[in-house]
Amino acid sequence: MDEGRRQELVRIAEQMSQTASDEAKPFISRILADLKSLKPGVAFVGQIKAGKSRLINGFTGQANFLPSDVNPWTTVVTDMHFGHPSGRTNGGIFHFFDNAQWQALLSEGDEIRDLLPDAEDNYKRQIIEEQIEAMKTRAKARLGDRYEDLLGTSHDLEDLTRDDLARYVSAGTDPEDEASQTDGTAAPYYSDLTRKAEVFFEQGHFAFPMTVTDTPGINDPLLIREEISHQYLRNSDFFVVVLSAHQALSQADLKLFRLMQALELGQMVVFVNRVDELNRGVEDAASVHADVHAGLERALDSNRMTVLMGSAQWAHYALTGDATGIDHDQILAWLKAHPQKMQRFLEGVERLKQTKQDGAAESALRLAAMIASGLPDLRSHVMREMSMGPRSERIHIAAQHLRNFANSELERRRVHLKIVDDETAEAHFAQTEDKTRAQLSQLVLDTKDRLTTGAETDMAALRQELDAVVRSTVSTVVQGEDGVSPLLSAGGATELDFGALRQTMRERLLDAAHAQRQKMLNELFALDMQSNAALAESGAANADAPLNVDASALRWYRPDTSILTRGITVELRVSWLARLLKQQSVVNRGEQMITHEFQSIANDLVNQFHLDLTSRLNTVMEHHLAVLATRFEELDATQTASRPDAHAALENAKRLANELEELFEEGIEPVQQLEAVT
Incomplete structure (x- = not known):
């Protein structure tokens, strides 16, 4: 409903701008631009090796898009746009650092470190500075004379392959090894110079346009990755904090939560990944879930944090059919331990029986894995919370603004009709x-x-x-x-x-x-x-x-x-x-x-x-x-003053005002919710 209201408001605003007064047009244009750009973002953050990339693949339904092997990324933040306002649905743009942005990594990092002072801050800053210089050196070795020309620019690829993606965001081998293994004609790696990657997709199964962001990770031996992850926290509307079931809520995790709390980032959900790797399955998972809840309450003085659990590996199998390491008995045990998931599975099996004859058994196994993975629950939770948050407020405000302008335009047209009827x-x-x-x-x-x-x-x-x-x-x-x-x-x-x-x-x-x-x-x-x-x-x-x-x-x-x-x-x-x-x-x-x-x-x-x-x-x-x-x-005095034209203009204004009134009444006013938290 939220996305439907946004699209209707865009349509109405476009029509209103055609007949609006000179005073109103700039305001309506701003409202229209805001509605069109309303593309909230969800960032996945957490420690390295928590399974973040594979989890994002499952969350977005883009199986195998982000490499999930060991240490695939450099410092690159990757924005995956689903239903981008530009209408673009394929390819990618890769933005390169310039000298000022290199320096900003240090200065902005100093601001964040000041929020939660650490005895090792000076040491870390020195290491980060050295790692930035090392990245520059590697980029120069790989790109040669092109290095200076590429600073501050970007590459826009209309079509994007996995190899292309790897060249811009994957660490690759050492530049000297690359030189010795190729004849000089191979495409170069730009990863050390790449600041941010943007890739584009259809809106897909998301309820509204959104951006899903993969961050480099925290608690990484390469401190610059952690630094960039911290600095990017201010750029998203919602956060999925990924923990590993093997070591949920470590000191590094708690420090991340405290930093996010200090930055007052607001909406977030915790997802404990890799429950498939727990020795005693459901029993261990229940213990981990309780420990995480208790730990967050102690550390953050908050008992309102939602904690979900699941397995990106199960979602990967559901999407790809790759059954490596999959234990179907374990998946079934997980469903049995969660009655709502089991009910959804049984309902899905009934639908499969009615619609799919060939391969129904395999489809049922993969359906069970997807439901057990927790990814559908995570997606539903994120969509619901984002709809009820700042996005909903901005849509509601836009509707109010347009309604006021529509009513004023209606009055203007009524007066005009009276003047036409009686000169x-x-x-x-x-x-x-x-x-x-x-x-x-x-x-x-x-x-x-x-x-x-x-x-x-x-x-x-x-x-x-x-x-x-x-x-x-x-x-x-x-x-x-x-x-x-x-x-x-x-x-x-x-x-x-x-x-x-x-x-x-x-x-x-x-x-x-x-x-x-x-x-x-x-x-x-x-x-x-x-x-x-x-x-x-x-x-x-x-x-x-x-x-x-x-x-x-x-x-x-x-x-x-x-x-x-x-x-x-x-x-x-x-x-x-x-x-x-x-x-x-x-x-x-x-x-x-x-x-x-x-x-x-x-x-x-x-x-x-x-x-x-x-x-x-x-x-x-x-x-x-x-x-x-x-x-x-x-x-406008040059406008035709015939009664039919004036009457038609009035009816058009009345129609737009009525459409806005109906649309406005359909929405849920967030006033009580927002007042309550103040």
């Missing part, structure tokens, strides 16, 4: 509507000024509130609740716990956001009342099309709190003996430095909140002014 009414309408439009526009500008000024005052108060919280909490932690400062510990290195302070700052920000949102919504509701009263007084009101401000951008706003995850590092550089001699001096110095760090965090937090809120308020007001302009804009 003496033209001057009256022009005078009345100019006055009404000016009055309504001034109401909007006055409301915006009040809200902007009020927000600035409230931001100043929030800064003072957070500053007081920082000073008080830092003092308590550093001085020690019992009067003995942790900084005077004889252990040397001291770790101070400011988790409670970060949580308090987050809660204060969310409370302030809720108050600001409510204040603005109340003012905008008052603006609605005043505007419709002015319309009624001028005689231009229409009970079927009241004038309402679309406040969606504010109603669903939730501030970004990722700044709160910023790490602080305070190096006192004082020996233990010096601490004993200058105890109070050390403690006071530490308190001042830490207070300054958190004051900086609080200031950045409020600045970002203010910037985002102001931007959304401006969007709401600009949109409403455009709606007003549409409602009162005079039609």
Whole structure:
């Protein structure tokens, strides 16, 4: 239904743009572009050798597309586009690094490492820098004089073979070995220079267009791969975190989860792969599932994480018929242990009996493997969660915006028909509507000024509130609740716990956001009342099309709190003996430095909140002014003023408004869901 609504909105928006007012056309064009580009992405992340590539092959139904042998990839992120907005369904584009992007690998990596400081960060940075230089060296050895020319460019292949893919994303052999084994005519490997690969497919069995991303992997001896995986986390809407049943929730996995939590990435699901390799099958799997749930709850303070289990190997067999290593008894035991899966299998077998005579037995075995693999459940879960998340919100907002423009266009056409029917009414309408439009526009500008000024005052108060919280909490932690400062510990290195302070700052920000949102919504509701009263007084009101401000951008706003995850590092550089001699001096110095760090965090937090809120308020007001302009804009004087034409234009506007109203009513408003999480 979600994708159907999007396609209908695209169709309606395209029709509306043909007859829209000059004021409305730019807005409708932006809405149309946003709807067409609405292609959410799901990234698969996890440790190397967790079976990620084969799992993606099963998830997408593209068996054997991504190589799943040992160590096939270099640093390349691979985006698999299904139903791309461009309409492209085959081939691939391979983007090459330029010198600035090489450097960005280090600078962006520094930002991410600052979120979760690690004792080995400096060492890791040095190793990553060396590995980047090694990649450059290998690329130069392979590509020779072409290296400089290729920097920052891309290759676009209309048709793509597995060999082509390997040349751009697979590590290959050492360049010197390649040179000795070929006569120089073989196609070169570009993998060390390739930054990202994009490959294109039909939409297939996905409910809506989407991108599936394979990341290089974490906990890789080649640290640059892990670095790129971390940096790409911000680029997707949904994440499948792949764990191995042999070592589910290792320290490397937990670090990845903490980083994703620090980045506030939002939607994710955990998939524990390789259950087919567990010694005691279902019994071991139940234990692993319980351990993963408990571990996530302890580490992340979250018991809401969905954990699915299955086998990419079983899905591979289901898709290809390759029965190597497949134990059918094990698959049957898995189905028996999961009644819902068994029921789906039995229903599928009945359909096979009715539709397929030859090879029905083999098809049944492969069907059992696919259902047991957990891939259908994973796909359904991802589709459902993505439909209910940001994608649904953007579609809903687009529908609201288009509906407002359609209603304003309808009013404009009604006025035009009255003018055509009674030429003496033209001057009256022009005078009345100019006055009404000016009055309504001034109401909007006055409301915006009040809200902007009020927000600035409230931001100043929030800064003072957070500053007081920082000073008080830092003092308590550093001085020690019992009067003995942790900084005077004889252990040397001291770790101070400011988790409670970060949580308090987050809660204060969310409370302030809720108050600001409510204040603005109340003012905008008052603006609605005043505007419709002015319309009624001028005689231009229409009970079927009241004038309402679309406040969606504010109603669903939730501030970004990722700044709160910023790490602080305070190096006192004082020996233990010096601490004993200058105890109070050390403690006071530490308190001042830490207070300054958190004051900086609080200031950045409020600045970002203010910037985002102001931007959304401006969007709401600009949109409403455009709606007003549409409602009162005079039609082009060169247009035919015959009654049939005016009546046809009115009927077209009415049809589009009705279609949007019906489509809007079919959707599920996400307001309650989004308000609940704030």
